[in-house]
Amino acid sequence: MHILQRIIENLLLVTGASRALLQLTRVDGVFEIQAEAVQHGQQQIRHDVPGKPLLDARTFEMLRRDKNIVVEHDSKQTRAVSARMLAPIIRGDRLAGVISLHNCAEPRRWSARDNDALRDARARILDVLVESEFQEPPASEDLRAAATQAILDRLRIALDVQRCTFRQPVQAAFAFPVTFESRARGMRSLLGDFTIVQTGQPVIVKLLEERKQVVQEDCGITSDDPLFHKMLAHYGRMRAQVVTPFIIGDQLKGVLSIHEVRDARKWSSAEKALAAAAAALIGAIFEVPRG
Numbered sequence: 001m002h003i004l005q006r007i008i009e010n011l012l013l014v015t016g017a018s019r020a021l022l023q024l025t026r027v028d029g030v031f032e033i034q035a036e037a038v039q040h041g042q043q044q045i046r047h048d049v050p051g052k053p054l055l056d057a058r059t060f061e062m063l064r065r066d067k068n069i070v071v072e073h074d075s076k077q078t079r080a081v082s083a084r085m086l087a088p089i090i091r092g093d094r095l096a097g098v099i100s101l102h103n104c105a106e107p108r109r110w111s112a113r114d115n116d117a118l119r120d121a122r123a124r125i126l127d128v129l130v131e132s133e134f135q136e137p138p139a140s141e142d143l144r145a146a147a148t149q150a151i152l153d154r155l156r157i158a159l160d161v162q163r164c165t166f167r168q169p170v171q172a173a174f175a176f177p178v179t180f181e182s183r184a185r186g187m188r189s190l191l192g193d194f195t196i197v198q199t200g201q202p203v204i205v206k207l208l209e210e211r212k213q214v215v216q217e218d219c220g221i222t223s224d225d226p227l228f229h230k231m232l233a234h235y236g237r238m239r240a241q242v243v244t245p246f247i248i249g250d251q252l253k254g255v256l257s258i259h260e261v262r263d264a265r266k267w268s269s270a271e272k273a274l275a276a277a278a279a280a281l282i283g284a285i286f287e288v289p290r291g
Contacts (some may be wrong), residue, residue, distance in 0.1 A: 002145065002179070003128055006170060008035040009192060011101070011121040013173040015114045018042050018104035022125065023054065024089070024097040031055075031098065039194040041234070042104055047189055055086075055098065063088040064095040069118065074107035083108040085115070087122045091129070099125070144285050145180075152182035155258070155278045159271055162187050162236065163259040166282055167198075169252070175199045176255055180282075187261070188236055196231045203228075207245050208252065213276060214243040218264035240265040242275045246283030254283050 004022060012020040021036040031054070033046040045054065055063075063070065063086060070086040081102045089097035099122055101114070148166060156164040163183040167176040175198045178190045198204050202223045207214050216222050217240050219232055232238045238261050246254040256279035 002141075004125060005035040005037075005192065007121050007124050007128070008099075009037040009171055009177065009194070010173070011099070011117055012037040012039060012194060013171065014117045015101060017101045017114075019045070019100070019102040020121075021045060021054075021100050021102075022097060023100070024129075025095070034097075035192070037192040037194060040105060041195050042102075044189055044192060054100070059086070060095075063098060067095075069115065071110055071115070073109050080104050082106050083110065085110055085118055087118050089122060089125060089129075091126075096129070097125070147285055148180045148282050149182070151278050151282055152180055155274065156182040156184070158274065159258060161258050162261045163190070163257075164278075165190055165257045165259075166279075167255040167257070168286070175204075176252075188234070190235070196234050197227075201225075201228060201231060203241075203243050207243060207255070211245065211247060213245070213272060214241075215267055215272060216241050216243075217266050220264075235259060236261040239263050240267070242267055242272060244275045244279040246279045248283075248287065253287065254279065256282065 008020045008022050011017075018040045019036065019038045019042055022034050023031040024034045025031050033054075036044050036046045038044055059070070067088050067090050069088075070084075072084050075081055075084045081104060083103040083106075085101040087099040088095055089099065099118060101110075101118060152164045152166060156162075161184075163181065165178045165182075166180040168179045169176055170179060171177050174194055177194065178192075181189065181191045183189060202225050203214050203216070219238055219240060220229075223229075236259070238259050240260040240263075242258040244256045245252055246256070256275060258275055
């Protein structure tokens with residue numbers, strides 16, 4: 001559910017943690033990651049080997065038994081987790097899930113504000129889970145998501161690129177996070193990745209000023225801004241890109257990005273037109289009346 005991803009993203013941004021993730025139990029009892037958000041250059045755990053346990057048996061049993069939030073200011077965990085907070089999600093009398101907050105660079109003194117944010121996220125997630133049992137999500141939402149994903153997948157394959165993303169203004173604390181993506185095998189996921197702040201990035205500044213598609217055939221020579229080159233490295237040493245806005249009136253409603261990481265690339269008129277058509281189509285999907 002996209003709403004669970006938004007809740008976890010907001011938790012990450014409010015607390016400034018390195019990682020926030022939500023695990024929920026499946027019918028077979030296995031805990032599976034349903035949402036994750038990272039920053040500070042961290043990789044996402046959800047793309048690791050499926051089914052790999054994230055909590056040791058002792059911690060799992062403690063959460064199940066005590067049903068209390070666990071706070072560790074100085075944690076010696078695997079995956080370079082230096083401090084963590086864990087919030088059990090209890091349904092009836094069973095452990096239905098766990099929300100985890102990780103600080104990865106160094107030990108951290110979690111604050112009362114962090115604790116409140118974690119409790120608030122847990123309450124919101126519980127509300128979503130309860131509502132989902134009694135009310136099916138609107139079919140239109142599923143169709144929008146499926147259509148958007150299909151467009152990005154077809155676009156990536158047609159252009160033979162390594163990543164296509166669509167960004168939307170869905171978080172008050174972060175400008176235009178990725179909400180949908182299509183990526184080739186081995187590419188870092190940018191969905192839920194908040195390491196690179198878009199505000200002030202040369203491409204975004206140019207896009208907002210000119211209100212039109214930004215085309216870069218060799219990213220390495222387009223700007224000497226250190227933050228821009230940090231972005232290129234984080235995105236897989238990206239070499240070329242096409243960034244297309246979807247604008248209604250004076251409002252930027254979405255941004256479609258195409259990433260080429262192998263080499264510099266001269267984009268053809270047909271390729272740029274295809275990117276523009278895809279951005280317009282996805283934008284229209286989210287602007288049609290909802291019912």
